Amino acid sequence: MKTVSCFAVIWLAWLSLIQGKPTLLIQSPEGPVLESQSVTLECVSDVDSDMSFYSIQKYSRYMMMWINLEKTTHLRCWYYDVNVTRADGRLQLNIPSIQSWNSGSFRCVANNATNEESISEELNIPVHYLRDISIYRDSSFYSRYWDQLGVMNVTRGSDVEVECSASASETPSYTWSKQGLEWVQLSNKLKLQKVQDDDAGLYTCTVQHPTVPSLSKNRSFQLYVVNEKKSWLGPDQMNLILMTAVPAGVLLLIILILAVYLSKRKAPIVKGPIDDHSQKKPIYTGSQESLPSAGDTQPLV
Numbered sequence: 511m512k513t514v515s516c517f518a519v520i521w522l523a524w525l526s527l528i529q530g531k532p533t534l535l536i537q538s539p540e541g542p543v544l545e546s547q548s549v550t551l552e553c554v555s556d557v558d559s560d561m562s563f564y565s566i567q568k569y570s571r572y573m574m575m576w577i578n579l580e581k582t583t584h585l586r587c588w589y590y591d592v593n594v595t596r597a598d599g600r601l602q603l604n605i606p607s608i609q610s611w612n613s614g615s616f617r618c619v620a621n622n623a624t625n626e627e628s629i630s631e632e633l634n635i636p637v638h639y640l641r642d643i644s645i646y647r648d649s650s651f652y653s654r655y656w657d658q659l660g661v662m663n664v665t666r667g668s669d670v671e672v673e674c675s676a677s678a679s680e681t682p683s684y685t686w687s688k689q690g691l692e693w694v695q696l697s698n699k700l701k702l703q704k705v706q707d708d709d710a711g712l713y714t715c716t717v718q719h720p721t722v723p724s725l726s727k728n729r730s731f732q733l734y735v736v737n738e739k740k741s742w743l744g745p746d747q748m749n750l751i752l753m754t755a756v757p758a759g760v761l762l763l764i765i766l767i768l769a770v771y772l773s774k775r776k777a778p779i780v781k782g783p784i785d786d787h788s789q790k791k792p793i794y795t796g797s798q799e800s801l802p803s804a805g806d807t808q809p810l811v
C-alpha cells in the first residue's frame with residue numbers, strides 16, 4: 511500500500527514537471543556557496559523556451575510575503591543588490607556578492623500564475639563562511655583585548671590557557687600546533703602547565719569548516735617565557751593597573767565629593783535645634799511666616 515502511494519506521489523511530481531512547472535537552479539558557483547561569492551540563478555521550464563513572462567522572487571521574513579526581485583520599487587532598494595537579466599528569452603538572477611543574511615528562499619513564477627503548476631519549488635541557498643580567528647588568554651575579560659598582538663609573555667612556572675575562536679556557518683574544528691614539533695592538540699583550548707623555557711615558541715591555531723574543505727584559516731602567536739619580576743613590569747600589566755586604577759580613582763573622587771556635599775547640607779539642620787532662635791520660636795516658624803501671605807486670618811493654633 512505504502513509503495514503504491516509512494517509511486518503515486520512520484521508520478522504526480524513527474525506529471526507536474528512535464529506540465530510545465532518551472533525550476534530555479536543555481537547556475538554558478540558549482541558546489542557550496544561561499545560568502546561574498548557571485549551567485550547566478552536561472553529559471554528554466556520544460557514547456558517554455560521563452561522565459562520572458564516569468565519572474566524570480568525572494569521570500570521576505572520581515573514582510574512575510576514573496577517579493578518580486580525585478581520590479582524597481584522602493585522595496586527592492588531596501589532589499590539588496592541583485593541583478594536580473596533577460597537575454598535571448600533566458601531569465602537569470604545575479605547576486606554580485608552574496609552575504610549570509612541574503613540566504614533564504616527563492617522561487618520562480620509565471621506572471622499569469624493561477625495555480626501551483628506555474629510556481630517552482632522553493633530554492634534555499636545556504637551561504638557558508640568562516641570569519642577571522644581571535645586568540646585570547648585565560649578567557650578573562652582583560653586578556654581578551656590585550657593578547658591580540660601575536661606575542662604572549664608567560665611567567666615561568668605558571669599555567670596558561672589560550673583559547674581560539676572563529677565564527678562560521680557551521681561549528682568548525684580547531685587544532686593547535688607548535689612550530690618545529692609533530693605535536694598537535696585537537697581542541698580550541700591550548701593548555702600549558704608549569705611553563706618552562708622550552709615551551710617558548712610559535713603556536714598556531716588552525717580552524718577548519720566541517721563541510722567546506724576550502725574554508726580553513728590559521729592564526730599564530732609567539733610565546734615568551736619571562737621571569738616573574740619582568741612580566742610584572744610589562745606594558746600589559748601597566749595597562750591593567752591603569753585601567754583598574756583610573757576607574758577606581760574616579761569612583762573614590764565621586765564618593766569624596768558626595769561626602770563633602772552631604773556634610774555641608776547636613777550642617778544647618780544639625781545646628782537648628784541647638785540655635786537659641788529656634789528655641790524661642792515654635793518649630794512651625796516657616797509655616798507661620800508664610801501664612802499671612804496666603805490671606806488667612808485664622809490663627810494657626
Ligand SMILES: *[C@@H]1O[C@H](CO)[C@@H](O)[C@H](O)[C@H]1NC(C)=O
Nearest residue numbers: 591592593594595602604606
Ligand atoms: C547585471 O548583469 C549583466 C550581465 O550579467 C552585466 O552586464 C551588468 O553590468 C550587471 N549590472 C549590475 C548593476 O551589476
Ligand SMILES: *[C@@H]1O[C@H](CO)[C@@H](O)[C@H](O)[C@H]1NC(C)=O
Nearest residue numbers: 563620621622623624625628
Ligand atoms: C500565461 O501566459 C503565456 C503567454 O503569455 C501562455 O502561454 C500560458 O499558457 C499562460 N498560462 C496560464 C496558466 O494562463
Ligand SMILES: *[C@@H]1O[C@H](CO)[C@@H](O)[C@H](O)[C@H]1NC(C)=O
Nearest residue numbers: 687714715716726727728729
Ligand atoms: C596558515 O595559512 C597560510 C595560508 O593562509 C598557509 O600558507 C600556512 O602554511 C598556514 N600555516 C599553518 C601552520 O598551517
Ligand SMILES: *[C@@H]1O[C@H](CO)[C@@H](O)[C@H](O)[C@H]1NC(C)=O
Nearest residue numbers: 661662663734736744745746
Ligand atoms: C615580552 O618579552 C619580550 C622579551 O622576552 C620583550 O621584548 C617584550 O617587550 C615583552 N612583551 C610584552 C608585551 O610584555
